[in-house]
Amino acid sequence: MTAKADRQGEAGRLALVLFLSLLVLILAVAAATAIGDYSIALGTVFLAVTNELGLTGADVAPIEQSVVWNLRLSRALVAALAGAGLAICGAILQALLRNPLAEPFVLGVSAGASTGAVCVIVLGIGAGSLSLSLGAFAGAFAAFALVALLSNGATSGPNHTILAGVAASQLFNALTSYIVTTSGNAQQARDVMFWLLGSFGGVRWPDFQLLLLVVLLSLTICILMGRALDAFTFGDEDAAALGVPVGRIRLVLFGVTALLTATIVSMVGAIGFVGLVVPHAARYVVGPLHLRLLPACAVVGAVFMVIADIVSRVVAAQQTVPIGVVTALVGVPFFAIILYRARPQA
């Protein structure tokens, strides 16, 4: 009977967290749409959105209508999806590699995606947004392959994988810098560097649609494999002993992580630390089991990124600080806390 009460307590807690986070997410998106160099009242924001959805025919100034719908709302929603996606990637990688420090940025996947994208932008291999995404995707996979190769598959310890990730990060960041400095002109170099640190400036509705598709698909796959991810708690062999097809699960989930990371990096640049910070915060609230953790990561990641985007736009007057700068300023102290707490117990 206590077990039943426990379960209801856990389910209730998850429902509460998800409900509150969704509420906060809606408020954050509304705030992100209202706040900016040109402030718009929340009421106007609401009417502009309902106008576009065909629910109302209220009288809103065309300029405000356009700013809300075409610039800010799409931007806020893409930010939310990017945050959700990166947080899911972090949770998956932390479980598969059994390392609290794992995330796409630390493992060099974001760096690989950046290199791929820069190859397309600067070297002009292919053209158009599809090939930019494909470039980022190829780069993300190249980084994954390199990390897998360096860390010698599943046989080496988690620390080995992180070291391999650091090596991959360095390599791909160096390649990116090399390509930019030798091939680009000064303006191109500045654009690329700004883009690498992350920016939601250029995103529009088509980006939102693509990202929504990718995030929903990934989240579904990950949740279906949530039970199997739990079985990795004591390592690969233990998961196999519990009947989990370890090789297949790893392949699919690494693929999903690379797809998500590549899609996000190709749209908004390499945004670090969201994948690291959010899963730890979410785990603290809903516990380590993935059927609860993954949805919680998605909403908390979304809220975090929308708020980070607001901060990046208001912290310096007339300037947008790169989003990666904001997330890193929050993420690095958090990283330090994890490192400190991960020390072997004396």
Added chain:
Amino acid sequence: MSVVAENLHWGVKRKTIVTDVSLSVAPGETLGLIGPNGSGKSSLLRLLAGLKRPLSGRVEINGQDIAQVSRRALSRQVAFVQQSAATDTNVSVRDVVRLGRTPHRSALAGWSEADETAVSTALARVDMTGHRAQAWQTLSGGERQRVHIARALAQTPQVMFLDEPTNHLDIHHQIEILRMVRDLDLTSVVALHDLNLAAMFCDRIVVLDEGAVRACGTPDAVLTRALLREVFRVAADITGLSDTGRPHIRFRPE
């Protein structure tokens, strides 16, 4: 359920680790696997449990070739307890034992009465019911090992493989764990280092040396002075415990 291995061979690259091993375990029997470091105990245990694929040879559990059975179906019948498996994740005892239900549950299935019964029975069996809400990181070594065994029991297996389950435990906990394993109503194969404990708790013992079966039989038939000298390179006296009929080994210091 019976476990039968026929002519198992396994190795990595050019190094052979398990050479032509054949053995059989009767239903309900507790089989001890002993041998010096590097003799292939752990590898053989993984071959028997289906966690590694043999280069040649086959393993049958209850008359069925395990190579023909899916990973998931196999793990409903066979549980494997690793040597002091650890985690950094902040899980509770209940979470860990629940993992044992993984092979019985589909991706999104709810928690059934059968699942709950298996978990609470397993916790009671290892005497950890009172610790169910406790965090993994706060458990002692002996408690962790008991929780691992409870997780294996929650799989409701008919065969259990244990790789040195008494490693790093004090003598009280070593005896307690092995007594529990012996009294379980299932077939078990246990890799052990301590020869006296193997003699005390196993129905039969298999001695591995350089990947091959050196001897197989009841403890008093297998544990002879000659074998200890040749395989383990130690001098020892062997006395029989009059009340149990099990041999006792006293090592000589010279």
